[in-house]
Amino acid sequence: MNQSSYFRSRGFHTLLAASLLLIALIGIFFWYKLFRTVITVYSDPVEHFKYGSIGVEVPVGLPYWIWVVLPRVFPDKLPGPGGYVALGASWEMGKELPIGFTKEIVGIERVGVNCAGCHTTSVRSAPDQAPQFYFGGPTSRFQPQGYVRFLFACAHDDRFTSANIMNAILAIYDMPIVDRLLYRYLIMPVAKSSLLKSEKVDYYWMPSRPDWGPGRTDMNPFQRQVLKLPDDHTVGSTDVMAVWNERAHLSMLHHSDGLNPSLTESSRAAALAAGATKSSIDIPAIDRVENWLLDLPSPKYAFAIDQALAAQGQPIFTQHCAGCHAFGGTRTGTVVSLGEVGTDPHRNKHWPQTSADAFNKYANGYPWAFHHFRSSDGYVSVPLDGVWLRAPYLHNGSVPNMREMLLPPDQRSKVFYRGYDVYDRANMGFVSFGPQAELEGFRYDTSIVGNSNQGHTYGVDLSAADKQALIEYLKTL
């Protein structure tokens, strides 16, 4: 039998067909186990906001079982006991994941993040009470920086080995044998190297910046991780913003410095900063959240209001605040220059025109390309809907409560603790002082770069009685 007749023989064809079939089967197997993507659809818009995917799982989804065991294997790398709750995650009773975390299938189950992690406010009426969650509000507890740092720290640790993590998983879950092999020899090593790579490529700038602490972020994820712009060493720590009641905000500028007038662009850009890529971003899912936020009302003050006192505060508000902070105010939702407002300038300088230009080119060719990014010379005078939940105040969260907002800057607290979610009814804000706030909270030092509590001196000269009345009125907003 010579060679060419062999290639034409039935035996060879059978062998060829069998080989191709085998290769195809192996291919299907690996596709199924590593790439098959199944995204959960939540019919309820609130559930979608809390647990629905915005498209980060494919690029940065952490394998579910690794996510489950990391806090148990590396409790020493968390700020305290409580697993992910120690990082401020808001966890509804009975739910598998905290609010703002998603579980989707990308081959295996993977955990991602969404808008709700940073945009859900946790409030306790007293230290021994279970927290209440307010959707669309700025997080009072969650530390986005703490979360990525925890993952990076685990990946760096010598104990992060396939054997160790696998032992921890198998102690609580009888994983099917095929998944065990995949986890041990493929998923685990890839997860570790992906985390280390992300730290090096996307988050290299983080160690050189002051800590955000709970409830704050900056624009570096936009500029370094998404746009890959070189590090300009600026500091831009800012409070997470409320995203409720957006229909009333549609004509206003978004972000603390007003870097975009389009809610849609702001929402999509935030998803990119949260880890979505051009190919993975789930535009319809984000649009769905955005549509829901349009008419999500800001929550009513949860405690008693002295209505008579509030009525006395109303004219004070109208006289001193409304022009910039009431819906319909002439300057509401516009940029007030740094020179005029006098607050910490760092966040403004942290978003230069070059970044805006880069973002406007970033998604060229995509139907969702960006066009409206800009830079400004100040900060937006935001409307005060639900302001009671938006403490600490000023764009950088440098003033613990409303009472201190009405003090001259040199009398405001130089150090306080944020991230403790027990409400301070007397001062309108969260409890920011005392042993428990120190234990559970993050030490905010106003002398650190970007953390200044200067400026915005409106109302500081009011009488004590007027301030009291004004605060009472602000609770009604």
Place this chain on the structure above:
Amino acid sequence: MAEPLTPIERTERSMAARTAAVLFMVFYVIGLFLFRRFNPNFPVVYTPIEDHFKYGSIGSEPANGIPFWIWKVLPDMFPDKLPGNGYASFGFVYEPGHDLPIGLSRRRVIIDRLGMNCAICHTGTVRDTPDSTPRIYLGMPANTFDLQSYLRFLMACAADGRFTADNVVRAINARKSLGPLETLVYEQAVYQTREVLLERARQTSFMNSRPDWGPGRVDTFNPYKTVQFNFSMDNDHTVGATDLPSIWNQTPRVGMQLHWDGNNDLLQERDKSAALGAGVTPVSIDLKSVGRIENWILNGLQPPKYPYSVDETLAAQGAPLYKSLCASCHEFGSPYVGKVTPIGEIGTDRGRLDSYTYDFAANMNLLYAGYPWRFTHFRKTDGYANMPLDGVWLRAPYLHNGSVPTLRDLLEPPAARPLKFYRGYDVYERKKGGFVSNVATEKGKSYFLYDTALPGNGNAGHLYGTQLSPAEKDALVEYLKTL
């Protein structure tokens, strides 16, 4: 085409085939022997449900079991670490004809291992007089058993320098001669057992800075924080020790807020949670076995009747008092039974309530992750749940932390309740409804002095009925005996 084989080749082939067959047989026989000898995960099965409850395995042996022979010889090796004579000195309940106490189960995981089951905390005894034989009641709180001391004994043995493979094997050989293979396996088992026990000792070291539980009590959730989740206890100073509950008559409890603080209203989760406490893992739990017990406490096990004479006239006087003062919170079918009364209203010791934190409850959502029975019902509450009073005569001492020795004492204002008393003694006090609580030692056995001044041990609160006259209180107690 293959050529025909030569005769020599044929012989070689058949030799090879024969050798292979013989080798296969040898390995098969060795394999069969090893399988039968060390067949993994094989519990001792008990057909009657009562025996299953008392001695059957719920799956606590694979991760937290102590190899049978190691367990046997620990009292031989470390008598100095025991409170008295043998394991019985921890207050275990023994039945005649049984080698093991009630509450310990046996399962082969390579070698026979002992684990804890439900009965260890939910079986108690009553003596009519100091000289009577103890009567065993299944499903009642383990009034005599000191779980913490037992666990501390095991952990202390493991931490002792004398706990070596050589010493343990020598001690076993003094009772039963181990073959060479078993010796090897047991040597390995000593190392493994020591590792597990030292890990548990590290995880539960926080117990040493809290008051001792004493017999009949357990801190359910604090060890849970460290054993399941490796939480640091550095800033957690909560004291969660509480009385063990009775587990009979569960059907009318379906849907109630279970556990002392009412943190879960799904019975099946409550049971799977308790099983974790007994040492199962989500992987090792024997669901069929737990299900058998669940079915029995739902549909079979009833509260035992008060075995002594009741003054019916007096009880009849107590009945209306019960109806007006107790029933709305404690009677099946009443509006508040099985619901939580806020701590500010009930006023009892808040240690246990505070030990169950929101952070911990949140993490419990991941217990049994990956299985359809993942926990979904744990909640942080703000008080203590109102328990039904079936078989209440056997559930002394009273209040969630067992801080009041008898029913009659519970009807006194807190200032008049005993400040210190003894627990673990099982002679019944018929007049007051509870156990005799003033015996420090008897026949060489010491009982546990409960001090209400210690953290978590407070006997304040629950003022209902404290305003009654002494005669009314006596009548009410008489009525409560009939429940």
